[in-house]
Each structure stands twice: as structure tokens, then as C-alpha cells.
Amino acid sequence: MRTALVYHGEMTAARLLWEDPECEIERPERLTAALERLQQEGLERRCLQLAAREASEAELGLVHSPEYVSLLRGTSALGTEELRALSGQYDAVYFHPSTFHCARLAAGAALQLVDAVLTGAAHNGLALVRPPGHHSQRAAASGFCVFNNVALAAKHAQQRHGLHRILIVDWDVHHGQGTQYIFEDDPSVLYFSWHRYEHGRFWPYLRESDADAIGRGQGRGFTVNLPWNQVGMGNADYMAAFLHVLLPVAFEFDPELVLISAGFDSAIGDPEGQMQATPECFAHLTQLLQGLAGGRVCAVLEGGYHLESLSQSVCMVVKALLGDPAPPLSGPMVPQHSALESIQSARAAQAPHWTSLRQQGSAPILSSSTWSPEERPSPVSPGGPKFEAAEAQTSAVLSSLLDQLHLHPTPPVRTAVALTALDAALVLPPEVLLQEGSAPQEETQAWARLHKALAQDTAFIALGKVLHLLNGILDGQVSSGIATTPAIAVTLEVAILHGLSHRAQRVLCVAVGHLDRPPDLASDGRTLWLNIRGKEAAALSTFHVSVPLPGTTGGFLSCILALVLPLAYGFQPDLVLVVLGPAHGLQDPQAALLAALLRGPAGGRVLVLVEQESPSQLVGVLARVLHGEAPPSLGPFSMASPEDLQALIHLRGQLEAQWKMLQVAGEAGDRAEAECRECGGTVLP
Ligand code: X5A
Numbered sequence: 001m002r003t004a005l006v007y008h009g010e011m012t013a014a015r016l017l018w019e020d021p022e023c024e025i026e027r028p029e030r031l032t033a034a035l036e037r038l039q040q041e042g043l044e045r046r047c048l049q050l051a052a053r054e055a056s057e058a059e060l061g062l063v064h065s066p067e068y069v070s071l072l073r074g075t076s077a078l079g080t081e082e083l084r085a086l087s088g089q090y091d092a093v094y095f096h097p098s099t100f101h102c103a104r105l106a107a108g109a110a111l112q113l114v115d116a117v118l119t120g121a122a123h124n125g126l127a128l129v130r131p132p133g134h135h136s137q138r139a140a141a142s143g144f145c146v147f148n149n150v151a152l153a154a155k156h157a158q159q160r161h162g163l164h165r166i167l168i169v170d171w172d173v174h175h176g177q178g179t180q181y182i183f184e185d186d187p188s189v190l191y192f193s194w195h196r197y198e199h200g201r202f203w204p205y206l207r208e209s210d211a212d213a214i215g216r217g218q219g220r221g222f223t224v225n226l227p228w229n230q231v232g233m234g235n236a237d238y239m240a241a242f243l244h245v246l247l248p249v250a251f252e253f254d255p256e257l258v259l260i261s262a263g264f265d266s267a268i269g270d271p272e273g274q275m276q277a278t279p280e281c282f283a284h285l286t287q288l289l290q291g292l293a294g295g296r297v298c299a300v301l302e303g304g305y306h307l308e309s310l311s312q313s314v315c316m317v318v319k320a321l322l323g324d325p326a327p328p329l330s331g332p333m334v335p336q337h338s339a340l341e342s343i344q345s346a347r348a349a350q351a352p353h354w355t356s357l358r359q360q361g362s363a364p365i366l367s368s369s370t371w372s373p374e375e376r377p378s379p380v381s382p383g384g385p386k387f388e389a390a391e392a393q394t395s396a397v398l399s400s401l402l403d404q405l406h407l408h409p410t411p412p413v414r415t416a417v418a419l420t421a422l423d424a425a426l427v428l429p430p431e432v433l434l435q436e437g438s439a440p441q442e443e444t445q446a447w448a449r450l451h452k453a454l455a456q457d458t459a460f461i462a463l464g465k466v467l468h469l470l471n472g473i474l475d476g477q478v479s480s481g482i483a484t485t486p487a488i489a490v491t492l493e494v495a496i497l498h499g500l501s502h503r504a505q506r507v508l509c510v511a512v513g514h515l516d517r518p519p520d521l522a523s524d525g526r527t528l529w530l531n532i533r534g535k536e537a538a539a540l541s542t543f544h545v546s547v548p549l550p551g552t553t554g555g556f557l558s559c560i561l562a563l564v565l566p567l568a569y570g571f572q573p574d575l576v577l578v579v580l581g582p583a584h585g586l587q588d589p590q591a592a593l594l595a596a597l598l599r600g601p602a603g604g605r606v607l608v609l610v611e612q613e614s615p616s617q618l619v620g621v622l623a624r625v626l627h628g629e630a631p632p633s634l635g636p637f638s639m640a641s642p643e644d645l646q647a648l649i650h651l652r653g654q655l656e657a658q659w660k661m662l663q664v665a666g667e668a669g670d671r672a673e674a675e676c677r678e679c680g681g682t683v684l685p
């Protein structure tokens, strides 16, 4: 796994030379703090370290006008007063004699990162840069941004590497209006941005940041805006936004490269964003994006002004890029009402352009803007005693989060494979451990008493290996594993019971194929049983759900994004069991994507059980994704069938009152009920 880290110390040179409360937060320490933390955590040395180069003026011309580039060239010779006067021509910008050099390094770093990933020198990477870029336009600086680093990277990827479809994910808390303008009529670049909006009362106060700005001409549907109308959005809101808005569209778009405008002012503690998402959320967001474009993900720093929050979040992204499991998300996984309203309007605005969002039985509700910019606050950072108290509280939260990360270190072994028979055709990455050991005889015997099928020779040997692997996972020695067995149903039952009796509070079981929920399993809410098979959709209880296996890529993706992952994240399990039973019907890339995405909900603790006769090809691909490699492509997108969509709508209607992560609209219950033609929305008791 190669992760590039592009940086240059000279990007710390630019700084504010006069008093300006709006601009003072964009300081050199942002880079030094993030880099120091990467060093402390031992992450920097695991990366392919590249020294940033300056972008050439020809390269800057991919996005910017020659006049604008010349103007910037001239700034290096100006005195403070002239710099100050010129800065005043733009909105929230300061220039320094080193700005032109720094901004060329920032743009060059983004280009270099794309080159490293597209030539295969690295799989993915991060460019730690300043000044940031996403507010910068063809001929204008804005919001601390001088050159649009990410837009330049996208144009470069198209021009130098011949790419046709690029996804830009802008998770900075501000709307990247610069990037939006550059690509608004271009269907080859899909731009997604969520941002603090407050009905237009937050900087940059633009009507075109709302959900109904979807692009122009050929580019309609290739701008996706998700405006947040309240502050305080947290992990559940961000995950819901990805699962229900960005990812359906992104998988349908099928990008060849993912660029992240990685601003961390959307994280907890940031004075600009005032949001609540914790640093580990950014590991999850990164992991979700790694399911796209064969894992070719390039993150480029944008904003992020709380040094501690910024540094931790940067570490989380780098860990995810390196393939480390993401720590579990903290806090209640219940999206806020206001977040659901935003999600609903973005989905409604995009539904005419994306098949994957047309899940409503009826016509989509047209999204209408709620732009009302009347009461603008003065654009000055909040201050005073109230803010300081909140800041102190946030610091306490952040340092305790950091402690937690050190209390739950990444297990020494990331992936282990326990096989009943070794197949010479099995190819594994060298770091994957081939497990030799078995659980103690007595322990295996005790569990084998549960079913006579387990007493039989190979089933007993397999059980010993499964228990050993599971113990490794539950003890924090191993992160994830895959095991084969000839007696899959009963071995699964033991795995659930063993997990629940050894420190797992909650076990999520995703069973694909002909497997029935063990009848004696307690219905105490500690096991969530999800069965994917056949044709029937049924929620037998809150914790026992049957989903039909969709026959198309679109149906499969909807099933995973709209149902399996919301339930999985909502349940917050300590252990995930993925079981491919008899006639599971999954193609290898589908199984791989499922396993890759299920690394998220339980901090990477995943045990995959497959039948003994499974092809070594399948075992190999599963081992690689558990190890953090990107899953292979599902192949061309094909629309979900009406039956598959009906099944999802039916299940959402039954379950969304209990599982809030399933919701895609502000008015819960009644909308889903109205949608399901079959049951009229019979909600579970
Ligand atoms: C890159 C970035 C923010 C500008 C805020 C101006 N810019 N009030 O986060």
C-alpha cells in the first residue's frame, strides 16, 4: 500500500502582515501542526514522501487567466501597503511577498500527487498545502485561496493522463464556489460540496450554493450541493449525506479518479464551521471514497483552523489512505432533522439526473430554495467569554478522543486467513497472515457440543481455527480475518455466541445466501441479523431483516448504501460477521465491495466466513480488501429493477422509525409509508 504525502516547508512562509480578524485564522502553524502530528503518530514515515514542486505558469493556465497569473507574479515585489491594498480588491484574501511562491507550490503539490497516483507510483495520497484553493476562480482570489489547486489537478489529470470522469468531493465547511464555477458546464467533472449555508446567511452568501444549483447546459446534474442550514452537524449527518446523496451519484458516475477538497473546518472545534463531526469521521469518509475509482483517491488540504482538530483529522485521513481500519464512530447515530431536510432537497434536485436517486414510487418533490440572506452576521470570528467556554469544552472532548485512540491501538496483525485446506492458486499480499494456530482443544470441544455437525472431522478442525481467529479479533491482536468451513451455518452460530460472550456487546451478522437465523439466538437486541437472499423483503423484527439479492449493479449498490450500511452504522456493533453461505450468488467484486464497506461500522473488526469449497479467487480478493486494498470495479452501472427498489422502499418504511440512519427526508414515517405501494407502510411495533 503506497500513500504519497506531498509537502514543502516553504509553504509556511506566507502570513498575514496586518490586522484582519477575518483572515488571521489562516496561519502557517496549520501546516506545521498537522505535519508534526503525522510524525508523532508514525504516519509520515509510512508514506512515500514527496517534496512539492512549483506549478509552471503554463499549468496555472489550465484554470486561470494569463492576466491573473501576471498580477500574482507581480505581488512578490510589492511592499506591505501595496499588498494590503491589492488584497482589499478581493473577498477575505491577504497577500504576502511569498504568496506567489507558496501558491505555486500548493498547486504543484496537487499536480504531483495526481501524477504519482496516475503513474502508479502511489495508490493514493495527501497534499498538505497552503494557501488553500477551492474559492479561487479563473481570475480572482477569494477566501484565503489564490490558485485553485484541486481544479488544476482535475484539468491536469484530463490533459496529461487522458481521464474522462473525475469526482471532486469538497468536504470543507465552506462552499467551493470557485471550483463550482470552473466546472459548472462540464459533465466530465462531478463536483460535490456540502457546506454551512444557513439559508444564505453564511459566507460566501451565494444563492448558487443552494441545492437547486445543479450545473448548467451539458453540466446539469454534475454539480451536487448539499447546504447545511444549521450548525452542529455531526458524524451521523455526514455519514447520512455520503450514504444517501454523494455515494449513489458517485457510483453511478463511476469516476476514474477521486479528488478530495479536504478542508477540516467541517470538524469539531473549528471556529468557522461550528460543526460536531469528530476526527475519526474523516477516516470513514475516506474509506467510503476508496470504494470508487479503484481506490485512486487524492486529498488536498483546504481549510481547517482549529490546530488540534485539524491535526487529528489529517492523521485519520492518512491512516485510512494507508489502509488502517477506522476507529468506530462515537455519538448517537441519529441524523438531525435539519440535516435530513438538506439531504431531501439535494436528492430531489438531483433525482432527474441520476437513476440511483429515483427511488420514490411517486414523482420527486421539486426542491425549492429557502434562500433568505436577510440577517447577515458581521463577518468576524466569534469571540468573547461564551465562545471561549465552548472552545475549552471542545478541547477536553478532543484530548479525550486522542487518549481513546491510544487506548485502542491498531492491532499488530491487520488481516489473517484461516483455511481448512491450502490451495496453491491462492494469492495473498505478503503482509496477510496465514494463521496456523487453533483454539485450545477444550474450548473447541465445548462449542462443538452445540451441534453434532461440528463434531465431524474437518468441521471440528475448522471450528478450532475460526475460534482462534475470532479470539485474536476480540482480543485486539488481529483486526480482521477470513476463514473457510464445511459447516457454515453452525459455525456462524458459534461465532455469534462466542463473540457475545467474549466482550462484544453487539454483533452484526450479514448473511448472504441460504442461511437461516439460528432459532435459539436471544432476541435481546445484541445481534442484528441481516440476510441477503432470494426474492423476499421482510423485517421480521427490528433485529431480523431479509433483503432480496438484487440482480443489477444499481440494485446491489442501493441495497448496500440505502439499507445495509445505514443499519450497520446505526447498530454500532463491536464485531461484524460476513457470511457467504450456500448459493450466495455474489460476484467477486460485489463480495469485495460488501466486505470493504463493512470494515467501517465496527472499527475494522470483521470476520468473513466462506464455505470450504469457495474458489481461491474469492478468498484472495476478500483477504485483499480486508487488508485495505481497494475493491475491484462492479462493472458498468445498470439500473435497479422496479422490484428491487420496491423492496428497499418497503423495508425503509418498516424500519426507519427504529433505524434513523435509513431516513432520507425531514418528515420521516409518513413519507416512506406513502411510498410503499405494497404494505401502505406497516411500521414494526
Ligand atoms: C479555505 C477556507 C474560508 C474563508 C472564510 C472567509 N476559506 N470568512 O476555508
Ligand code: ZN
Residues within 6 Å of the ligand: 172, 173, 174, 263, 265, 302, 303, 304
Ligand atoms: Zn473552509
